[in-house]
Amino acid sequence: MKLFDLLPRRCLCCGGPGPDAVLCRSCQARYQGASPPESDLGRCPVCAQIRLAEAGPCIDCQTQSWSFPVVEGLFGYQETGGELLRLYKFGGMTGLARFWAGPASGRLFPPGPLVPVPPHPGHRRHRGWDPVDLFVRRLGERCGLPVWPLLVRRPSATQKSLGRQERMVNAKSSYALAPGARSRLAGVPAVWLVDDVVTTGATVEACSRLLLGAGVGEVRVFCLGLH
Numbered sequence: 001m002k003l004f005d006l007l008p009r010r011c012l013c014c015g016g017p018g019p020d021a022v023l024c025r026s027c028q029a030r031y032q033g034a035s036p037p038e039s040d041l042g043r044c045p046v047c048a049q050i051r052l053a054e055a056g057p058c059i060d061c062q063t064q065s066w067s068f069p070v071v072e073g074l075f076g077y078q079e080t081g082g083e084l085l086r087l088y089k090f091g092g093m094t095g096l097a098r099f100w101a102g103p104a105s106g107r108l109f110p111p112g113p114l115v116p117v118p119p120h121p122g123h124r125r126h127r128g129w130d131p132v133d134l135f136v137r138r139l140g141e142r143c144g145l146p147v148w149p150l151l152v153r154r155p156s157a158t159q160k161s162l163g164r165q166e167r168m169v170n171a172k173s174s175y176a177l178a179p180g181a182r183s184r185l186a187g188v189p190a191v192w193l194v195d196d197v198v199t200t201g202a203t204v205e206a207c208s209r210l211l212l213g214a215g216v217g218e219v220r221v222f223c224l225g226l227h
Contacts, residue, residue, distance in 0.1 A: 023099060047071050047201055048226050066201065067208045068193070068219045072107045074100060077197055077225035085225045089131045089196065097135040100224060101142040107222065112190040113146045114139060117207055118153040118175070135224065136194050148191070150181035150214075151207055167199075171206035177214055186215035192222050199227035 011024035044051055044058035048071045051058050075081030088096040116136040124130050133149070140147040156174040185191070193207055198221065208219040 043226075045070075047198075048073050049201075050076070050226075060201070066205060067212055068204065068221050071198055071201070071204070071221040071223065071226070073198065073223045073226035074103060074107075075225060077227040082225050085196070089127075092127075094129070094134060097131075097138040098142075100135060101138040104139055104222065104224075105142045108139075108143060108145070108192055108220075110190055111143065111145055112192055112220070113148045113188065114143075115148050115150055115191050115193050115207075115211065117193065117195040117203060118149070118151050120153060121155065132194060132196050135196065139194070145192075148184065150178045150184060151210065152176050152178050167202035168205070171202040175203075175207050175210060177210055182214045185211060188216050190218040190220060191216050192220050195221070195223045197225045197227055198223045 042050055044061055046057050046061040046066065046069075049058050049060070056062075075085075077085065084093075084096060087093045114136050116130075116132045119130045119132060136147050139145070152175070154174055154176055156170055191211060193204055193211065195204055198204055204221045204223075208221065211219050
């Protein structure tokens with residue numbers, strides 16, 4: 001028996017009793033990610049971003065073709081789930097990765113290897129860990145899917161400081177295939193590209209094109225929060 005097993009279980013969010021769970025029942029009910037209902041007309045059917053007045057795909061998807069068919073996300077970054085995501089990324093609540101792996105595991109169809117989007121080197125040094133990498137490993141354990149860290153991040157400007165078009169340009173030069181990636185990816189029917197937050201889609205588009213160029217049949221995108 002580990003020392004952790006002897007300690008009282010507490011909810012990572014409110015600090016209340018949370019036996020056998022990362023969150024107590026109340027916080028689970030508030031923050032649990034769920035599939036958007038099919039009747040929800042508020043998000044683009046392609047990129048899942050919030051629509052303004054569009055009747056079909058959002059204006060971005062009407063004017064730009066993506067290399068992936070769809071983006072799956074657990075929750076909106078500005079919704080209650082986004083509050084918890086910010087605590088995960090900036091507050092070090094690493095146990096939430098295992099909590100999210102549960103609802104996320106039912107969204108990966110068709111199944112395929114998980115490819116994490118690599119972090120900006122400065123962010124990883126500052127935090128001392130990578131939120132995407134940790135979540136992907138927990139998700140792989142839950143689903144029984146392999147994790148393939150086959151992308152690398154080159155030194156570049158952070159996406160957060162740039163506008164939409166600048167992000168698209170910056171992302172194209174920010175990522176590359178890791179050594180040996182082409183031999184592993186060639187002929188693979190489908191992979192899931194995983195990130196923590198999708199905002200403009202520039203990052204996942206750049207990474208998706210790299211994977212397709214290496215011979216993958218299809219790239220599907222999954223993220224925790226949709227901005």
